[in-house]
Amino acid sequence: MATFFNQATLSYNGNVVNSNITMGELLEVLSATKTAVVDTYSRNSEVTYIINIVNSGSIAYNNLTVTDDLGTYTFGAAELVPLDFVDGSVRYFVNGVLQPAPTVTAGAPLVITGINVPAGGVATVVYAAETNSFAPLGDSSSIVNTAVVSGAGISDITVSETITPENTANLTITKSLNPTTVTENGQLTYTFVIQNTGSEAVAATDNAIVTDTFNPSLNITGVTFNGTAWTSPANYTYSEATGAFATNAGQITVPAATYTQNTDGTWTIQPGVSTLTVTGTII
Numbered sequence: 077m078a079t080f081f082n083q084a085t086l087s088y089n090g091n092v093v094n095s096n097i098t099m100g101e102l103l104e105v106l107s108a109t110k111t112a113v114v115d116t117y118s119r120n121s122e123v124t125y126i127i128n129i130v131n132s133g134s135i136a137y138n139n140l141t142v143t144d145d146l147g148t149y150t151f152g153a154a155e156l157v158p159l160d161f162v163d164g165s166v167r168y169f170v171n172g173v174l175q176p177a178p179t180v181t182a183g184a185p186l187v188i189t190g191i192n193v194p195a196g197g198v199a200t201v202v203y204a205a206e207t208n209s210f211a212p213l214g215d216s217s218s219i220v221n222t223a224v225v226s227g228a229g230i231s232d233i234t235v236s237e238t239i240t241p242e243n244t245a246n247l248t249i250t251k252s253l254n255p256t257t258v259t260e261n262g263q264l265t266y267t268f269v270i271q272n273t274g275s276e277a278v279a280a281t282d283n284a285i286v287t288d289t290f291n292p293s294l295n296i297t298g299v300t301f302n303g304t305a306w307t308s309p310a311n312y313t314y315s316e317a318t319g320a321f322a323t324n325a326g327q328i329t330v331p332a333a334t335y336t337q338n339t340d341g342t343w344t345i346q347p348g349v350s351t352l353t354v355t356g357t358i359i
Contacts, residue, residue, distance in 0.1 A: 105133035106193065108225050110235035116242045117207050117219065119273070119345060122162065123239060127201045129225055131193040140191040140227035142201055146184045147211075147219040151341045157184040158212065158219050159205035169200040191225075209342040214275065214335035217241050246274035247330065249286070258358065263297070265355040266290070270330050272348040277332040284328035286321075286352060293319035294356030301327065301352050316359060323352070 084095040106129060113124040125144075131137060146159040161182045168175045170192065178190040178201075186203075193199040211219060222236040252267045268286055278284050293316055299306040301323075308314055312323045331348030338344060 105135075106131055106137060106225070106230050106233060108233045108235045110221075110223055110237045112221075112237045112239050115237075115239045117211065117239050118242050118246065119209075119211065119213070119343075120207060122204050122206050123159070124165075124202065124204045125221065125223075125237065127223060127225070127235065129191065129193050129199045129201075129233075131195060131197055131199075134195050136192065136194045136197075137227060137230060138192045139189070140193065140199075140225055140230075142188040142191060142223055142225055144186040144188075144203075144221065144223040146186055146205060147221045148184055149212075149220070151337075154341055156210040156341045158207060158210040159221065160208050161186045162204040162206055165202075165204035167202040169202075170194060171197050172200075191227075211241075211343065212337070213241050213343045213345065241275060243276055244274050245272050245276045245278045245282070245330070245332070247272050247278065247284075251288075261358055263355065263357045264294075265353055268352040268354075270328065270350045270352070272330040273333045273345050275332055275335075277348065278328065278330040280326040280329055283325040284323075284330070285325055286323045286328060288321045288354075290319040290321060290354075290356075293317070293359045294354070295359055296321075296354060296356040298355040299353065302350055321354065328352070 079099060081097055081099050083097045086093045086095070108127060108129045111126050113126065117123055127142060129140065146157050146161065148155055148157050163182060166177060166180050166188060168178050168191065171194070178188050181187040188201060191199050191201060218238050218240045220236055220238050222234060225233040248271050250269045254265050254267065258264050272278060295316065296314055299312060306312055311327050312321065314321045328350065330350045333348050334346045336344045336346070
C-alpha cells in the first residue's frame, strides 16, 4: 500500500495561493511474498522457495515473469552466486491446483515465465536451489535471495528471503584398523576419527557416546582420547565376554569447524577433529 499527496496552486494578479494538501492511499492489486521452507542451510543443502502472487482485483494478470537472482552478492570485483537451481524442481499452482510447467531459463538469474493469476486468485511458484561453494559460512553469514515479479500492466514487485547457516554440530565418524592382518593373540588398534563440519562445538553436556562391539573380543591394553589416556570405568565401559565397548556420556567432545573464504570467493571448511583409539590383544 502506497500513500500519495497532492496540492493545487492558484495564481491571480501576481499572487500565488496554495490549496490544502490531500492524501490518498493507492491499493496494490497484486502483492507477493517469498518464503524458504527451511530458513537455514549448510554446504550442498537444498533450499525450497515458495512465491505466492495474490490478485485482489477483478481482472486477471497473465504471462507474468518471476526473475530470481539466486542470492547473487558482490565479493571484491566479482559477482558470486551461492545457489544452483535444481533442474526440474519448479511446480506452479493456481488456487492450489497444479498447472502445466511454466517456461524456465536456468542460471543466474533464474527466469520463470508464463505465470497467470486469475481475478481474486493466487498463483504459487515452488522451486528448489542447492547451496554451493560460494554459499557464505560462519558467523553473521547469510544468503539474501531476491525475486522480481514483472509483467504487462503491473509495477515490478520485489520480494526477498534471507536464510542463515545452520548453527549446529554436524558429525561424522570413521573407523580404521591397524594392522589389518593380525595373528591369534596379536595386538591391534582401532582408531575412531570424529569430524565436525558444523559451526557449533560438541561439549561434554551434549553427551555424545561412541559404542562398538569388537569381534573378536579384545583384552584392552590402552584407550586414548585426543592423546590422553582413559581408564575404565571412569571414561568408558567394556565387556570382554561380549566385546561391547561404550564411552561414558560427557567424555566425547569435538571442536567446531572453521570457515575461510578464499580469494576466488569459495569457502573452505576445516573440520574440528577428535580421535579415539582402542588398543588390545585378541582373546
